[in-house]
Amino acid sequence: MTEVTDTQSTGAKHADPSRSSEQDLRALFGQSLAVFAAFEGPEHRIRSSNPAFSAVLGVPGAAVGSPLAESLPGSAGRELIAALDRVQRTGEPETGRDVRIVLGEGAHAREAYFDFGYEPRRDAGGAVTGVRLIGVETTQIKHAQRLTAEQRALLEQIARQAPLAEVLDGMARCIEDLAPQEVSVSVLLADPDGRHLRHGAAPSLPDFYNEAIDGIATGEGVGSCGTAAHRREPVIVTDIGTDPFWDDFRGLAERAGVAACWSTPILARDGSLLGTFAMYHRVPRTPQESDLALARLFADTASLAIERHHIEQAKAAAEAHAEAARVELAEAMRAEQKLRAEAEQRAAAAAELAARMRTAAAAQAATPHPERCQLGGADGCTAPAEIKVADSWGDAAWGCSAHVEEAIFNVRSAFIAGEEHGGLAAYLDR
Missing domain, CATH: 3.30.450.20 (PAS domain)
Incomplete structure (x- = not known):
């Protein structure tokens, strides 16, 4: 039979946490x-x-x-x-x-x-x-002392940021030792989207069982844990052999030797799903109030451990992102410095070239041009030198208007042959 009472769900959502905790402790350790x-x-x-x-x-x-x-x-x-x-x-x-x-x-x-x-x-x-x-x-007193010591040890583990798997495994073993009847404890962790549950800890359940339920969906009728995660309230299955929630998992449960499963959702302070906490029994069994109180107490402890783990994960991710950004910025600064150095080198080369051009231009201006045309070839030309022509190889000459026109025509059409002997120099040496 599946039982989820209104008082369980209402109490989980609206009760004062400190008062609820005190009530759970009274249920566990009433007066002897x-x-x-x-x-x-x-x-x-x-x-x-x-x-x-x-x-x-x-x-x-x-x-x-x-x-x-x-x-x-x-x-x-x-x-x-x-x-x-x-x-x-x-x-x-x-x-x-x-x-x-x-x-x-x-x-x-x-x-x-x-x-x-x-x-x-x-x-x-x-x-x-x-x-x-x-x-x-004094049984309850001894159990209370053990519970207090175990919870203190778990809180110390959480405070020193012990690995989550270590904390959850220790918590599961602690409950299995404290419970008056034989019990196997399982903790499943919710995916970020809350749609699937992943293995967290289950030291006493068979490996094949843990592997089979790792990644089960959350939803109505998906075993005890999937349903508890979906409803955000405890789901008590007292007899797996007859409960419809276990239709898809009954054969698996029989192989694992479990006949009852009480699951409690693990919720964050804002009500979001963190996982589930389950207690399995070898025989069909209905929980006592002390059983439910024990489940609630340790679900709260698991919530603290998981939230702390999520905070540390977010902190580590933020630090990794910041480090990546720092490395990227350093690379950008090095690239910018390299580009600036190259630009400075190009500017210096351009300034040097400009200076050389100014020097060459000054030298050219200071040199008087010849009086007679230099473009007459072997026969020479006695006409006054009026126009200066030059080519792309740096050769220059002065000539009369007729020979300049002829040189321009011939150099551009017939005498552009090669850098070794071409252009205006070839025309002059014709």
Whole structure:
């Protein structure tokens, strides 16, 4: 069956975060109950007990008058009965701190811890007739201490910017150790567009299972996690074998040996999706309020780790972009300096050429031209030199108007042959 109550989703969206956290802690670590029982004789027959003794230790009220060993057999009551034996024998009171007792059997077995006080009961003559037991279960206190220590360690990892995979893996293992029943924890991370979920951590699930669900879409009816991510609220599937959300994944779940999956979305402070946090069980199971509180607490821790990771990623990307821009600017400045140097070289060469041209022009102006035409060839010409002509090879000559016209015509048409012997020089040497 799939259960998502309005109170779960409303509380996640509108409750004061500090108050919600306090409520979760109360659900996880409510007040421990005091137990009382009076025993008679060396067999420690139960004379009387309060309801908490029967409820916590699993000793039915009908067991009054029977030896404690019959009601609490095996290793569960061994240390307790040994302490009762000592007090019965010596008449000296005792105390026991964090006495470990395994209650129940098989899948229902749980580890419990108690602080016990043992007082001898005496008759009118002072002889010990039995033992009075007063105790307080300290299991929740020990779990609270472990939870506090584990969360502090996780927060320290986040603060020192440990890799996200390391933080999530440690968190998953912590929950698997803290949970009273066997559980496998999975954390999936949302893609930036929120449409797919990627593997984050799942130390106790088979590799083939993690690979198969890596990249699953978010959407209604896509298992527990895909649906929780789509709805932005917890999705509790108590029996994978019959739940329609798991129609496409039922065979995979059977291979992995999981029969129940409770998924909680991991949300950022602005409500955007960061991922999902899931608790898998080997048998169909309905969560207790303490289970849901544990899921909410660690979903909040995961949110902090993932948001910190995203911030560091954005910071690294910005630094990389800034470095790339700095390198590009440096390259542009080097190119600009090179172009400026080349331009300065060209300007200097142009200035030198202009100076040489001015010098050559001055030299030409200072040289008087001949009185007679130089273009008459071997026969010579006695006409006055009136016009100066030059060609592209730098050769120049003075001539009369008739020979200048003839030179221009012939040099342009017949005597442009080669740089070795052409142009005006060829005309002059004809």
